Amino acid sequence: MMDRRTFMTSLAVAGLGLTGISGTALADANAMRHRALNFQIGLRERPWLLGWQTLEAPMVAAASNEIRVEGRIPADLKGDFCRNGPAGHEVFGHRYRHWFDGDGLVHRFRLEDGTVRHEGRIIDTPKWRAEQAAFQPLYDAFDTDVEGASVSSLDSLNPGNISIIHHGGRLLALWEGGSAMELDPDTLAFRDFVTLAPEARGMPFAAHPRLDRDGTLWSFGTAGFAGKIVLYRVNPDGSLHGIHLLDVAPTPMVHDFLITERHVVFILTPWRYDHSAGKTFLERHVWQPETGGQALIIDKDDPSQRRIVDLPAFWVYHFGNAWEDAAGIIRFDYCRYADPTMTTEAFRQVMNGEAPTGTGASYRSARIDPVKGRFSESTLIDGPAAEFPRVHPGRIGRRTDRTVMLLADPDSGVDHPLFATTAMVNRETGRIDAFVHGPTEIAEEAILVPAEEGDTDSGAGWVLQTVLDYAAARTRLKIFDATDLSSGPVAVATLPYALPAGLHGNFMKA
Template identity: 40%
Template sequence: MDRRSFTRALLGVAGLGLAQARAQTPPDAWQAEFAARRAAQPWLMGFEGLAADAAPMALEMQGRIPPALFGSFYRNGAARHALGGERYHHWFDGDGMLQQYQLGPQGVVHQGRFVRTEKFLADSAAGRPVRAAFGTNPPQAEPIRSADALNVANTSVVSHGGELLALWEGGSATRIDARTLETRGLKTWTPDYTGMPFSAHPRIGRDGSLWNFGVSSVQGLLSIYHVSPDGRGVRTASLKVADLAMVHDFAVTERHLVFLLPPLVFDLERMRAGQTFLASHVWRPELGMRVLVLPKDRLDAPRWFMLPAGFVFHIGNAWEDARRGVIQLDYIRSPDAWWATQGLQDLMRGHYQSADHGAMALVTLDLQSGQARQELLPHVAEFPRVDPRFVGQRTQQVLVSERVAAGPRPGYDAVTRVDLRTGRADRFRYGTEVMVEEHLFVPRAGAPEGHGWVLGTALDLQRRAMLLSVFDAQHLADGPIAQGVLPRVMPLGLHGIFVGA
């Protein structure tokens, strides 16, 4: 892989696009629209954003935190949505803030710090956005000198090889001090892959090694990373993919990597014409949902399967049934990409039409016949998580944030554990006035799959506070066994992890 060729291609295209955008972009009025609707729509407090770090603050606790949960619950997400009166045009554009809920015998303490990326520092120094973002080309934007010049480190977080890393889609991982949340600089896996995309959903398998990927849209490249458990051994590879799609997540099995490619395809000419990175993607349903399967030991030997056209952000898990010669997979399927391309833009102006109606889907890939089958489950949901001990292994239980009766606002109002074998659901509904974020499994050592705890956050609109809830993972419907109230509003975010003390 020639990193210099990747950088030259990125700079050449982006430089042309931003030059035209500077000449064409009118003054931004999105902040005024958002402010005009803010008072009448309380749910907008979750998308208002912050201007400063969140100092350490203790939560008001009810119930008892199990000692097995003493440690840190880290969350990441876009948190600075406006600067200098200019508002970003997509939820994914905001600067990342890493949050830590530190759980211990004395209770829970929360803090949050913006990731000091190159982009964050440049925009802060200028007092307004001067670097392009996923869905925004700001007026008088600076030229792009590298992919990491746009890195907002706002999507996810992983702990691997003794390092805590804030993750984005289009550039490097960012090293974070696990105690203070201070930014320690970019992570370089190998010299040849310096600055190459390292995506936000790495998978850590049973052997402790990490697999991840990156999408280089301009060059049509899918890059693969395999990192040893101690973080020192790194294997990389890249392959050309025709009509490369917007790919956010993937799955691993014992022997394969699995990618779902929705027909939201990058169009180089649109970017050359000055469109944002988001607007440079075209919905081409005639391509269907392509499924790429790569053997771990033969990354140059791809196999392709086909599913009906649809859009996907997140995959729960995948595993192989060697006896039947199939791969089983679950993911969240939307009928199209409207929510990603338009709905999440509308939120930044305070507009809401309808929520994403992503449904849980079960997929069977027959490795012998080359055929794929799909079944939809009756759960409007997102953020699927499985017991982390069983990534790439046979699983039966998936945890999701579910939309049951959320009313005229976006997001989710329940956390649900779905049994994929029986279809049964164990659910706790927070209520219409609570916006539920991603929850995750924290397993009990030595216990069967899904036995342990569920840990997650939610925004209580009436109390203007964040809730940190702990459930018995097998009895969600009974409600939290412990819950903390953080008396301040934090921007709604994306993904998190738990790291034991």
């Protein structure tokens, strides 16, 4: 309980400029070894930090008879629930500084005929293989300055650790600072970096591409060092339709973006790249709230046609969805942070064995009038923290009313300060259908799997949710009826092991 209070107190004082004690970079190998010790000490006091313990085994697997299932897995829920996230947090005793640094663990729950089996592996990227061969870290990470490391190419340090999608017949692990990487669909082994065109080799490709109704994949990459955002339009077969370079200097950190039927929308926050500001990619981002943000609205068919709408200063990781209403107003939902302290404080502190501080996000519904240049919004769920909004995957860019997300509610009665509640929010009716997990369960991103094929949006379907029970040291898959979360899961499958807290996943129907 003390930890949660500490977390809440910190939320309250975050606006006063409190900074984490781990905010100072110690760039040598000793600092990385020291951090590994700090973490082990912190873990004894804060058992929920198990979510950030490094995964020792490079591969995990459980057959269906090794997975305990309570309830009944729906027989018509067939396919692969694949997830990704940093899990190789330590390289031979050298611990990274930030949650987003470590090597990616891709893993897959295969659901068929009411059964489930599970496989996963740390992606054997060129970076991972080189470090395994050298018995030491060799490459800089998102927020760790590795002694003696240099950046010759972005993919030389690509850990592929943020998300996983299936597109154009390929299974792709996604980072955001380098290329997408193709995985073997059976073994999940690294195959190669995806080169969409020779002139696009080794360029950043985001972890949040948006799948259009015709199968086109829209994506982007931010290149702060070059003052550019790269916009990719990928054909349904995985070939490149086109690339456009957008001059956005200084370039903010951009993790996610939006599409509508006619537009691509970037929300440019005032957290901007300055190469001289630090040694790591994260340190090189400077929070400049006094200058506000901007929405960059681009015509899908003619990217040279752009509109810019001024925005207040906020930071955002994730959007639910966007669409244009009959009046041409762009509507979207998102999780808004007052500042990026969750990233600069909390996600370092959990790596160093400390309790997290930082400002959590509220869930909001926003409107942009591109013609009048106006932005307005309403808060649907106030803090302390709402995150990982996900919608019907077949209706990206068109109206959706339901968004599933996670909440960290200090009154939910759980024993940790992390996400504990899965909530389906209906913006049309205002209804919130929520389920609070067990007191020692940390919730990861939940996804919505519609029951119907195509883009029908009746609301029927399932919510797939993984949780880490740190007390039991087990990771669980929970399957909910998407229309009734509050009644609890219809099935819970418990793996015979614990996996670190991951980031994003998707369901690929069989």
